[in-house]
Amino acid sequence: MPQNRDEAVEYVLKTAKEHDVRFVRLWFCDILGFLKSFALTNHELERALDTGMGFDGSSIEGFVRIDESDMIAMPDPSSFQLVPWRSREHQSVARMFCDIHRPGGEPFEGDPRLVLKKNLKRAADLGYTYYVGPELEYFYFKNSEGTEFLDHGGYFDLIPPDVATDLRRDTIIMLEQMGIEVEISHHEVAPSQHEIDLRYTDALTMADNVMTYRTVVKEVAQKYGVYATFMPKPVFGVNGSGMHVHQSLFKGNRNAFFDKDDPLHLSSTARQYLAGLLHHAPDITSITSQWVNSYKRLVPGYEAPVYLSWAKRNRSDLIRIPEYQPGKENATRIEYRSPDPACNPYLVFSVMLAAGLDGIEKKMEPPAPVEESVYDMSEEERARRGINTLPGSLIEAVHLTEKSEMVRQCLGDHVFNAFIKNKKKEWDDYRVYVTDYELKKYLAIL
Numbered sequence: 001m002p003q004n005r006d007e008a009v010e011y012v013l014k015t016a017k018e019h020d021v022r023f024v025r026l027w028f029c030d031i032l033g034f035l036k037s038f039a040l041t042n043h044e045l046e047r048a049l050d051t052g053m054g055f056d057g058s059s060i061e062g063f064v065r066i067d068e069s070d071m072i073a074m075p076d077p078s079s080f081q082l083v084p085w086r087s088r089e090h091q092s093v094a095r096m097f098c099d100i101h102r103p104g105g106e107p108f109e110g111d112p113r114l115v116l117k118k119n120l121k122r123a124a125d126l127g128y129t130y131y132v133g134p135e136l137e138y139f140y141f142k143n144s145e146g147t148e149f150l151d152h153g154g155y156f157d158l159i160p161p162d163v164a165t166d167l168r169r170d171t172i173i174m175l176e177q178m179g180i181e182v183e184i185s186h187h188e189v190a191p192s193q194h195e196i197d198l199r200y201t202d203a204l205t206m207a208d209n210v211m212t213y214r215t216v217v218k219e220v221a222q223k224y225g226v227y228a229t230f231m232p233k234p235v236f237g238v239n240g241s242g243m244h245v246h247q248s249l250f251k252g253n254r255n256a257f258f259d260k261d262d263p264l265h266l267s268s269t270a271r272q273y274l275a276g277l278l279h280h281a282p283d284i285t286s287i288t289s290q291w292v293n294s295y296k297r298l299v300p301g302y303e304a305p306v307y308l309s310w311a312k313r314n315r316s317d318l319i320r321i322p323e324y325q326p327g328k329e330n331a332t333r334i335e336y337r338s339p340d341p342a343c344n345p346y347l348v349f350s351v352m353l354a355a356g357l358d359g360i361e362k363k364m365e366p367p368a369p370v371e372e373s374v375y376d377m378s379e380e381e382r383a384r385r386g387i388n389t390l391p392g393s394l395i396e397a398v399h400l401t402e403k404s405e406m407v408r409q410c411l412g413d414h415v416f417n418a419f420i421k422n423k424k425k426e427w428d429d430y431r432v433y434v435t436d437y438e439l440k441k442y443l444a445i446l
Helices: 005-018 040-052 113-123 163-177 203-223 268-288 345-361 379-384 394-402 405-430 436-440
Strands: 023-027 033-039 053-056 070-075 092-100 130-139 182-187 193-198 226-231 243-251 335-337
Touching: 005 033, 005 040, 005 092, 005 345, 023 040, 023 053, 023 070, 023 113, 023 226, 033 053, 033 203, 033 345, 113 203, 113 243, 113 405, 130 345, 163 182, 163 193, 163 203, 182 335, 193 203, 193 268, 203 345, 226 436, 243 268, 243 345, 268 394, 268 405, 268 436, 345 405, 394 405
Parallel strands: 023 092
Antiparallel strands: 023 033, 053 070, 070 092, 130 193, 130 226, 130 243, 182 193, 243 335
16 A cells, blocks of 8 residues: 555555445544444545545534534545455445544544544654554354353364354454454453454554454354454453553664563663553553443453553563564563453553653653562552552542543543543443342342
8 A cells, every 4th residue: 555645545546446346434433442434435435535524523422512513534545445244246345444624624633543643643753653463352152132152162272163263264364355464363261252363563553453353353253143242341250351462662673672681671661661551550541441341351360460560471460571582573562461352442552652651751660570470469468569459440440540641641631531521421320220230139138
């Protein structure tokens, strides 16, 4: 795909004609990360690329009020791809991600894609390019009405006959047809839980890829007559689904996180970035784990991080340093393990980057790594070693975010205020709801 916009527009028009594209879907997301879309015919494609397409933004979560509803979706031609699950002979369908503008042409401050672009510019001004590689876990169920498993396999299991193997294979084929590189796929720890890992790339491309990935996983599942969900903790008693994010900063072609003389091969830049992530982890948790259900996953005993610690090998820590392999200096990275796959990737990549850059700018030093299992430590030992915890509920996380000037500056006032308002409303809806647990626990005895 050409890098220059004029060349990219020419490529899109040419490709659409060659593949007889009948409809083009314009994609964008709201502040919660829900994909929004409307379609235009091939006759409107050139005009859309030139001036954008208008739509009503008043019904999009976190966008605008009714009295300022008009918005413009400006397609990003570099994101043009044919949609393989909809393509038919003589009736191909394509998609493009959009940047959202106000009617006057200025970028809309409530657009999550713009939020990420602004944070990437901040990194670029410091000489860095931000790369990420997320690992999104998810479940397959018989349907969306319950949590009946398709299999009872475990980590890396191959269970013949395993229908999920075909689902994952078809998903990978579609992703690669859309230009998204896949590294590996496998069965995860819980029954009917799976993972497909995307090859690392720059954060903006990856945020678009995550939105596409979730859509493709669900489309393929629907084709097979089953249901795929990225809900963080759909089943009590088994592992929830996470989105571990591997991340690094590059200066040109050099990995700024690598230092050959350091015992862990981490540069001072990497350690400062890590310290910033640890320092701000409580403040950004409402963004990385944004649902009431997210906090059913973030509990001890299910391989999800709870404590603010880091280590080289220990998978109970919030931040893990993957093993260095000689000759692969560019693979030096930090793995941040608390996000879940139901997040808004544009905002998650933004707050992680902002936290890390704050650590670099303030030259923060991380605490000593913790190689022992933090889960097995007594509360007194954790207190003695200064190991704190992530927030334990959505409202606790929201209150911490609300006090964070770093997060406000990262997201901008519009997205920050809209997100906080939405999450407080979600918590209020949840806290007044009478759950099955309460009925089973109390009805017969009170």
